Amino acid sequence: MTVFVKGMVPGLYAITDSTLLPGDSVVSAVAAAIRGGATLVQYRDKINSGSEQRRLAMELQKICQAAGVPLIINDSPQLALECQASGVHLGLTDDNLNEARTRLGQSALIGATCHGKLELASTAVAAGADYVAFGRFFQSATKPGAPPAAISVLTNAKSLNVPVVAIGGVTLENGAQLIKAGADFLAVVGGLFEADDIEHQARSFTELFHRCHPYFQTPAS
16 A cells, blocks of 8 residues: 655645746746645756755745645755755666665655656665656656656556656646556646646646545545
8 A cells, every 4th residue: 555654645746847937936836836736846957056946945945844745856965955855856867865865864755766667666665765756658848858658657666555656748638547547646847837827727636636546535435
């Protein structure tokens, strides 16, 4: 059975993009996503300077902390420490998961990118990952060169008993099949932050989870 720990609740995993959300626009956009029900936020910034990343991460941490939503920092355990974020998300070329755990402590929320490979996820969980992320499942503007993943990996990953994240071209139209296959979180970038009304878009994803994810289903009496 999947165990949800460290403030994790199945739902929309909002991932920022410094190209889509330049400067302080990322702060208001994340606030809107949280109002719409996002249950996890990841700050992903490949453009800004280190000092600007620290400033924005600290602003996002204030918003997330006030809402009780974990803030995850992409790639950088150091930045996660500096802004007191909930944790870090690591790719295959990022800081070693064991090293990140040592730096951030047992209470930190650490996720790992596993592409479409269950064996990578098994290794990550053995090393202490709190959740595993698979993708891309559909064409993705954020990571167009990422290798495709089979939707069946979401079902197979349930045996790991940690939350499973689906990423890559996720939309309101294809999200239900990912949730039904086993995704506990839908990680969305453009499908959320390119919307004219981010709060409304987030709410629509949230409603999708309430309809499709077993976490929200009332057991039959």
